[in-house]
Amino acid sequence: MNTMFEGLSSPRKMKRSDQIVESVKRWVVVKDIQPGDRLPNEKALMELFECSKGTVREALKSLEVQGLIRLKTGPGGGAILAQVPYPLASQLLRNYLHFQHPTGPDIYRLRKLVEPELAYLVVGKLTAEDLQLMEKLTESCARPPADIKERLQQRIAELDFHSILAERCPDPLLAFIGRFLNDLIKDLVIYQKVHLPEQLEFSRENLNYHRQLLVAYKAEDGEAVRELMYQHMLSAEKFNKELQGQLTGSLLSQEES
Numbered sequence: 141m142n143t144m145f146e147g148l149s150s151p152r153k154m155k156r157s158d159q160i161v162e163s164v165k166r167w168v169v170v171k172d173i174q175p176g177d178r179l180p181n182e183k184a185l186m187e188l189f190e191c192s193k194g195t196v197r198e199a200l201k202s203l204e205v206q207g208l209i210r211l212k213t214g215p216g217g218g219a220i221l222a223q224v225p226y227p228l229a230s231q232l233l234r235n236y237l238h239f240q241h242p243t244g245p246d247i248y249r250l251r252k253l254v255e256p257e258l259a260y261l262v263v264g265k266l267t268a269e270d271l272q273l274m275e276k277l278t279e280s281c282a283r284p285p286a287d288i289k290e291r292l293q294q295r296i297a298e299l300d301f302h303s304i305l306a307e308r309c310p311d312p313l314l315a316f317i318g319r320f321l322n323d324l325i326k327d328l329v330i331y332q333k334v335h336l337p338e339q340l341e342f343s344r345e346n347l348n349y350h351r352q353l354l355v356a357y358k359a360e361d362g363e364a365v366r367e368l369m370y371q372h373m374l375s376a377e378k379f380n381k382e383l384q385g386q387l388t389g390s391l392l393s394q395e396e397s
Contacts, residue, residue: 160189160199165208168221179209179219226316230323242328244380251321252373255302258314259353259369262305263362270304271358277301278350281343298346299325342379349375 154162167173180188185196200219203209207224211217266274277297285291299322306318349372356364 156189156191156195157198157202160185160191160196161202161206163189164199164203168208173221175221175223177221179221181218226319229316230320233320234323234327237324238327242324244325244328244384245377247321247324247328248373248377248380250317252370252377254314254317254321255373256366256370258309258311258318259305260362260366261311261314262308263357263365264360265308265310266304266357270308271354274301274304274350274357275354277304278347278354281347281350284340294343296326298350301350339379339383342376345375345379346372 164179179185179200182193182196182200185199186193189196200209200211203219204211207228208222209219210222211219277300280297281294285294303319303322306315306322309315309318349368352368353365353372356368
């Protein structure tokens with residue numbers, strides 16, 4: 141193998157195309173390669189990895205499906221390194237967890253650890269437009285929903301409030317986990333439980349905490365933000381456990397009938 145990938149090869153037991161994929165991933169990390177940089181062309185990769193064109197193309201297709209490269213055809217084309225888009229990363233991980241059957245309480249057990257620190261790190265980093273949008277989302281939940289469709293819109297607006305915080309978080313791991321947990325809640329909580337009776341107290345508490353958080357963010361009071369978010373997550377966890385109990389009871393009733 142050419143010195144370009146020296147020391148980055150994968151175990152020989154792996155399929156040859158998979159070895160190339162893993163070597164490219166390690167090369168990106170070790171050499172601090174950036175999105176927009178190009179991989180060597182097909183001929184060069186065949187020489188570097190001492191393999192056939194078909195093997196190289198199989199590896200490139202795998203990298204493309206994983207979102208790590210874009211393949212361009214024509215003059216000036218080739219494999220261009222790309223940053224994996226958040227929606228793709230989130231969807232792939234959620235696909236895995238769908239078969240692990242996490243519950244709402246499972247999600248909130250982690251969320252009450254992540255959200256307070258994430259919220260604290262965002263203090264001073266929200267723009268006027270961010271605050272304005274968060275206020276709009278908050279007040280859209282102030283009126284009682286007219287129907288199930290509006291109730292769902294309000295639940296999503298509550299989560300979008302938190303998604304704005306995650307998007308502004310300077311810690312990439314906390315930012316990803318925060319956004320990802322919001323996606324999980326939309327997938328595994330809202331769409332399962334939206335048809336259950338409305339928890340009016342839950343809605344009021346969410347509204348109250350979001351209003352208080354906005355005040356604390358505008359004052360750039362980090363400790364107040366952290367404590368408010370922690371209490372908010374404890375409250376949400378309590379109501380979510382109640383919802384989980386209702387959902388379990390509803391499913392048991394359906395099975396018995």
